[in-house]
Amino acid sequence: MHELLLAGFGGQGVMLMGKILAYAGMKEEKQVMFIPSYGSEMRGGTANCSVILSEEEIDAPVVSKPTVLVAMNTPSFDKFESSVKENGIIILNSSLITKETTRENVKIVKVPASDIAKGLGNERIINMVLLGTLIAVTNCVKVGSIMASLKEILPPHRHNLLPLNQKAIEDAMSLVK
Amino acid sequence: MTTKVLMKGSEAIAEAAILSGCRYFFGYPITPQNEIPEYLAKHLPKVGGTFLQAESEISAIYMVLGGAAAGARVMTSSSSPGISLKQEGISYMAGAETPCVIVNIMRGGPGLGAIQGAQPDYWQATRGGGHGDYRLLVLAPATVQEAVDLTYQAFDLADKYRNPVMILGDGILAQIMEPVELPEANNQLPDKAWAVGKNENRPRNIVSSSYPKVDELEKVSIRLHERYAQIKKNEVRWDSYLTDDAEYVIASYGSAARIAKAAIKMARAEGIKVGLIRPISVWPFPTEPFQNIVPQTKFFLSFEMCTGQMIDDVRLAIGNERPVYHYGRLGGVIPLPEELLAKIKELVKEAK
Amino acid sequence: MDKVSSFPKTLVDVPMHYCPGCTHGIIHRLVAEVIEEMEIAFKTVGIASVGCSCFCYDYFNFDVVASAHGRAPATATGVKRVHPECLVFTYQGDGDLAAIGTAEIIHAAVRGEKISVIFVNNGIYGMTGGQMAPTTLPEMKATTSPYGRSTALTGYPIKMTEMLALQDGCVYAERTKISSVATINKTKKAIRKSFELQIAGKGFSVVEILSTCPTNWGMEPLESIKWMEENLETYYPVGLIKDEKEVK
Numbered sequence A: 001m002h003e004l005l006l007a008g009f010g011g012q013g014v015m016l017m018g019k020i021l022a023y024a025g026m027k028e029e030k031q032v033m034f035i036p037s038y039g040s041e042m043r044g045g046t047a048n049c050s051v052i053l054s055e056e057e058i059d060a061p062v063v064s065k066p067t068v069l070v071a072m073n074t075p076s077f078d079k080f081e082s083s084v085k086e087n088g089i090i091i092l093n094s095s096l097i098t099k100e101t102t103r104e105n106v107k108i109v110k111v112p113a114s115d116i117a118k119g120l121g122n123e124r125i126i127n128m129v130l131l132g133t134l135i136a137v138t139n140c141v142k143v144g145s146i147m148a149s150l151k152e153i154l155p156p157h158r159h160n161l162l163p164l165n166q167k168a169i170e171d172a173m174s175l176v177k
Numbered sequence B: 001m002t003t004k005v006l007m008k009g010s011e012a013i014a015e016a017a018i019l020s021g022c023r024y025f026f027g028y029p030i031t032p033q034n035e036i037p038e039y040l041a042k043h044l045p046k047v048g049g050t051f052l053q054a055e056s057e058i059s060a061i062y063m064v065l066g067g068a069a070a071g072a073r074v075m076t077s078s079s080s081p082g083i084s085l086k087q088e089g090i091s092y093m094a095g096a097e098t099p100c101v102i103v104n105i106m107r108g109g110p111g112l113g114a115i116q117g118a119q120p121d122y123w124q125a126t127r128g129g130g131h132g133d134y135r136l137l138v139l140a141p142a143t144v145q146e147a148v149d150l151t152y153q154a155f156d157l158a159d160k161y162r163n164p165v166m167i168l169g170d171g172i173l174a175q176i177m178e179p180v181e182l183p184e185a186n187n188q189l190p191d192k193a194w195a196v197g198k199n200e201n202r203p204r205n206i207v208s209s210s211y212p213k214v215d216e217l218e219k220v221s222i223r224l225h226e227r228y229a230q231i232k233k234n235e236v237r238w239d240s241y242l243t244d245d246a247e248y249v250i251a252s253y254g255s256a257a258r259i260a261k262a263a264i265k266m267a268r269a270e271g272i273k274v275g276l277i278r279p280i281s282v283w284p285f286p287t288e289p290f291q292n293i294v295p296q297t298k299f300f301l302s303f304e305m306c307t308g309q310m311i312d313d314v315r316l317a318i319g320n321e322r323p324v325y326h327y328g329r330l331g332g333v334i335p336l337p338e339e340l341l342a343k344i345k346e347l348v349k350e351a352k
Numbered sequence C: 001m002d003k004v005s006s007f008p009k010t011l012v013d014v015p016m017h018y019c020p021g022c023t024h025g026i027i028h029r030l031v032a033e034v035i036e037e038m039e040i041a042f043k044t045v046g047i048a049s050v051g052c053s054c055f056c057y058d059y060f061n062f063d064v065v066a067s068a069h070g071r072a073p074a075t076a077t078g079v080k081r082v083h084p085e086c087l088v089f090t091y092q093g094d095g096d097l098a099a100i101g102t103a104e105i106i107h108a109a110v111r112g113e114k115i116s117v118i119f120v121n122n123g124i125y126g127m128t129g130g131q132m133a134p135t136t137l138p139e140m141k142a143t144t145s146p147y148g149r150s151t152a153l154t155g156y157p158i159k160m161t162e163m164l165a166l167q168d169g170c171v172y173a174e175r176t177k178i179s180s181v182a183t184i185n186k187t188k189k190a191i192r193k194s195f196e197l198q199i200a201g202k203g204f205s206v207v208e209i210l211s212t213c214p215t216n217w218g219m220e221p222l223e224s225i226k227w228m229e230e231n232l233e234t235y236y237p238v239g240l241i242k243d244e245k246e247v248k
């Protein structure tokens, strides 16, 4: 079972990333749940959501000890670093997060996601970069399911962005291997 | 092959209402259920329906009364503070025997409270809520799929018993997304000979909760209570999990019941024989499954996201036969399965 | 220290929770400055309504009662009747004052309740995420008017301050806006006038302040000010609506 916690600030596409993962999981006939944070929490600038992907029925609609944390900025890293499950994974956007972890029993994967996105000409696809890293590191869903889901979720007038999204995902994946 | 779609609880409730033939929605914004009106604002016009935002919840519930009296399938939705405002209108609708569906996506209270999901309105929902001696049929879904199924059925039940039906959810259920299968659109709505409207070929209809003659009001009250007895007989819904050999039984509904299930799995892994009875209709309350399980049970534990309200119904069901405890978190704090597990272990230790 | 002299004592020096470019923060400061300058903080009671400003008690450094959505004028009435010597004001958004709270505000004016009303009109429900308000302009998109506000379905934007001015109990009504140093100063003057009239025992007064909600309008802060002046203001003209002298 994957319990993913995705966190960043509003505008980094955290919610979209979570929805795509849940969609992709559903396409693979997994049990899935997407849990957004909501309300005034979001006005402070940070946004986070959780996604559960499982082969079995999902019970509790809450992720308190994620198996994977994707931290897009320093406040998210500070807030959630300690919550990650033992032997879990922290994927962090090293373009913005320069701190080292204080945790000993987690795996750290550093990705200069903002820089990679900038290099691809669009800072807003930082979420796709990290999505690529996430699926390469965890194998939680297949890249094909992600692309198929993206197509369904993005409104047709955004479909021109699909190739760029795909490139961001694939570039990030190749960095892991 | 049935296709599944990924939907937010609130949007799924809205879509299920449309599929069930609801064409009128009157409401007023409040978090955490805004996606219900927002979804209907977008989609009702596409099926020839009407979405109208009222100037307040009070106004909205009386628009519902009007629409329902006119024979349509009508819904309103809100969250705790807004549901309090609707209580007067709900009482009038119960008295005037007008069917409708009311969704309460509960949040932390009292007063303005907080917008995070909680379960503090159980008493209000199951005891009538407003003034007068009446009941609502109250259905409490735990998953997005169940929210779809129960909302879909709620309109039929409301029409069948000519009584308001409440969907009692919480902020967690409304906000999470899960895959759902949607039912087919219902195109066969019941005839409502009692409704107001064009009346060329029938005697005039009056929809009212006013019975100034006491003997008349007593008769109406008796009729209503006979109907509630029918509902109690026909519409009790509940689910259970690992109760066959259970020595300890948790009572829990809605989102809390899912947390309970996770805790039960953990407890079972440690050899503790604990099970779950999950009321789906919280009114009528499923008393029988609780009564039937008394002989094998050492204690009951009511697990609710409030200070303990459903615990009263568990006690009413089983009397003084066994201890009934409560555990829960308040104000919108989501209790974790680990916490409940700790409580179960503590109680099991004490019971020995 | 310098800081103390420039920052009003009537405000708590903490970061506000409002979105970048939101005008609530400026209006809080104006209210606080007027109270400080009039040296009445010791006898001021603010009534918080329900909207993005519902946490204004975290910022105002004087007594505050938090009322329910739309009911601030009724709560203000209760406070004022118990403490007639106090300055009592409500701070209300357009959803709060012009939708759910219509009855309370009209009847406070009808009674000539000696309170001041700070009415922050951004044409939308900010706190709940951008739903249509009765003040929303025709054709304006909001989450509950996804195809633009239809006047055929929902009628026309409500002009509350004009309505309030019609009541004999209302002694002063003015509409201002927050867009520049000049209009901010004008707004401050209007707030001061309203408070002075109340202290002088006159009657009900209201200052409506055209504001912005960059977040739910989906605009950058500067763009939203321009939009406010070009759109909201054409429907809600800025200026004096009823002056004290007109009172019979």
Ligand SMILES: Cc1ncc(C[n+]2csc(CCOP(=O)(O)OP(=O)(O)O)c2C)c(N)n1
Binding pocket: B028, B029, B030, B031, B057, B081, B082, B085, B112, C050, C051, C052, C053, C069, C092, C093, C094, C095, C096, C097, C120, C122, C124, C125, C126, C127, C128, C133, C213
């Ligand atoms: C009885 C009740 N209904 C609905 C709400 C939800 N609610 C909170 S704030 C708000 C609207 C606020 O809009 P406005 O007054 O315009 O203030 P703004 O946030 O735009 O400043 C609503 C509908 C509530 N808290 N209580």
Ligand code: SF4
Binding pocket: C017, C018, C019, C021, C022, C023, C024, C052, C122, C126, C127, C212, C213, C214, C215, C216
């Ligand atoms: S949502 Fe709008 S009104 Fe509320 S704080 Fe943000 S900008 Fe201001």
Ligand SMILES: [Mg+2]
Binding pocket: C051, C093, C094, C095, C120, C121, C122, C123, C124, C125, C126, C133
């Ligand atoms: Mg507003």
